[in-house]
Amino acid sequence: MVQGGSRTRIHCLLLALAFVPGSSRAQTASPTDQEISNQKTSDREISEQETIAQLSEQIKQLQRQDRDLLDRIKILELKQLPASPVAEVGPATQPTPAQPPLAQAAEETTPLPTPASAPHDWHEVHGIQWRGFGEVDYQVLNQRTPEFASGGFVPGSAGNFYTDEFGLFLTARLTDKASVLSEIIFQEGDAQSYSVDLRRMLLKYDYNDHLKMSFGRYQTNIGYYNWAFRSAAWLQTAADRPLVMQYASDGGLLPTQAIGISVTGAIPSGKLGLNYVAEYGSADTVRPDLNGDNQVTDENNGNHVNVGFFLRPDAYPGLQIGASYYHDQISNNILEAVSGDPVPPVPGFLPPSTRYGQTIVNAYAVYVAHGIEFLNEGFLIRQVMIGGSLHFDNPAFYSQFSKQLGRVRPFFRYQYVNANSNPNSIFDDVGLRYGPSFGARYDLNSFIAFTAQLDHTARGGEPDLNGLQLQFAFTF
């Protein structure tokens, strides 16, 4: 109401200003005695100029008051926003000291150089923060023998459009230290069908910077990529993930999802910036074979332990160096992809009940600053038969470099996976795969990016693959 009143006053004054010069012209247009009239006109003009100056000053004052009132309304809105969930904790957690008098605030309010973005956050509804992301892709691949493909890409086709993943991301703060996070993914499958995956659902409790706990379904913190890029294609520079970092449900080699507890935090280490990650949970990975045999491997993972450390040294902002160690037990239980029926074991091969101890060692060094992104990660996935000497080593790495040049970010990636092709190996469908990818991402604005990417993949014992990917990725 106050705000409306001020505006009305401003409008009245503006009307008065507009009217005064007009009336002045009308009066001077009726001469009787020329000299007297000129003198009078001159006096009147001086008087009117003073009036205009006074009115102008009053308008400025009213505009200042109006702006101050708007600012105070905004701060009151801000004050109300966190109140809904946090207020339940008790008044001690959110003290609301008395506001300074309006006049004082007005005195101290400095106008903006440019109208700043409004502080109101449209991503918050009743205490729930929401975000969304998605992508629209087109891919061409010279694949003569169809392999497995996910996200809606039709294997064996010359090229087609697909939407891969559309995600809704919700968080809500319960108290100063507790919050809930969920990430719901709608992923395109065969014949434009969509499946729903609750990719992350976490009850989080951040005691302090040294102890942050999450309970629920999380993305395993094996390596950097999984942590940095999560699910949204918009976050990535390249159009797709490196093969080793693909989600297990998309044929990736790592157990990317688990349900359990994840703990992370900073270790007091001064300028070294040492942090830790510790996870204990159940992965239960079901991974489709990449070679297009329409089979999946149900790994029946036992509970896993994952421990990692990483450094963010103060002296080199943007540099992060880390390593992690993951261990669990798995089976090579092969099922039909469509029916889920067990595939009869081939004579001479190990039975599906055979268990393997799986150890995944990862090390990485990344630099992200000054517009440069330089990612380097290496993995050794080792599976050792329990009660036997049979073991499979599967090394993999990728390296990616990009540089922001205005809105464009050209990138180059090289990846290498050398999965053991022994028929008893869980990754025998992968084999040797390596090759470069290069392209560019163009940020149309802060929400939409267009990426074009060319891939060349050499495969052990199979023809090379060449592909083109075009992608619009967005967040909202």
Next chain:
Amino acid sequence: MRVKSIATLLLLGLAVLSLISKGTAQDADMAVVVSSSNATTNLSLGDLRKIFAGTKHSWPGGKPIKLVTRGSGCPERGALLRLLAMSEGEYKQYWTAQVLRGEADAEPLIVPSIGIQKEALILYPGAISMVSVRDVKPGMKVIKIDGQMPGAAGYPLR
């Protein structure tokens, strides 16, 4: 004619003054301010960077940190981007990524004026912000960076 000349001179003078004031504002040290109730008196530049990058979330007593920033185009924003070695676009993208990773609830609060900045520091006891040293108001507690106050030789933020 004479009036026109005086007016032209005045306009030129104003333009020069505004340019001078803009130049000096850009060169002014940037004070790091917190709520007066905050016990912190000194931060290392590394910790400050972690705070404004959203990787350090709480004060030593456990109080959650609330980032209060100025909008694009303000000198304070420029100092923040220099601290994080990011462009405006990278900064926006970085914070969207932080939210989608689950590392932050939301982007830092953007306030439109010094007055609101001061009120935000009162409203959020764990708030921290940057303000040009000439705009520091009563009620804003200036903290040292690497043991130095704004104005000292070698003060790292400007």
